[in-house]
Amino acid sequence: MSLLKKLMLVGVAAAALSGMAYAANDMSSEAVAERTKPVGSVYTAADLEGIVAAAPAGADSGEPAAPRTGEAVYTSNCSACHGTGAAGAPIKGNAEQWASHVAKGRDTLIKHALEGFNAMPARGACGNCSDEEIINAVDYMLDAI
Ligand code: HEC
Structure with missing residues (x-):
């Protein structure tokens, strides 16, 4: 191999190596975060807050900050019986x-909705409904008649 060719090969190799070195030394915060992120970490606490906040109204995903509307509570927790007449509702x-x-x-109906009455389960068996949400659902049904 001629000296010129050898020099050219060395040059190509050096260029390639410096390119690799450049990539490995990319200290931008994104690059560092990407390289050092723990394997298998998918959700951060902030992600989970976003997911919970985005859950549809009435979903059994813990108590949301704002009370759900009567319609939302009715649809997710009362309609199984009060939409069909199941259990004699x-x-x-x-x-x-x-x-x-x-x-x-109304006061007695609210009391019975909260505490249960015969085959009517307390809170319509909604484990994460606040008093206000149950009252909203009672009013929603009363408004419909
Ligand atoms: C498992 C079925 C079931 C579910 C779920 C249910 N109810 Fe009822 N509900 C009943 C039945 C049965 C009655 C009739 C009870 C009776 O009069 O003996 C009733 C009665 C009621 C009454 C009238 C109580 C009275 O004193 O006459 C209200 C108000 C009421 N339900 C509200 C709700 C609300 C609000 C929800 C949802 C959060 C709900 N129910 C979910 C079965 C259900």
Whole structure:
């Protein structure tokens, strides 16, 4: 091999090596974070907060900061019975079925919704509904008749 060719090869190799060295020495914070991130870490606490906040209203994902609307609570926690009449529940919007209940007055209905009454489970069995959310759901059903 001629001296010229050898010099050219050395030059190419040096260029390649310096390119690699450059990549390895990329100390930009993103590059460092990317190289040093723990294997398998997918969610940070901040990510999880975002996911919980983005959960649909009424999802059983812990108590959200703002109270859910009566409609949201009804849809996720009451409609299984009050939308179908399951277990003998008065059906939303059916004035005839609600008449004997409404006669007790709103306060009693709210008390029974919170504490349970016969086959009506306490809080409609909603483990993460606040009092306010249960009351919203009662009013939502009462408004429908
Ligand atoms: C497992 C079925 C079931 C679920 C879920 C359910 N209910 Fe009921 N609910 C009933 C039944 C059955 C009754 C009728 C009880 C009776 O009058 O003997 C009832 C009655 C009621 C009454 C009338 C109580 C009274 O004193 O007459 C209210 C108010 C009520 N439910 C609210 C709710 C709300 C609000 C939710 C959701 C958060 C809910 N229910 C979820 C079954 C259910």
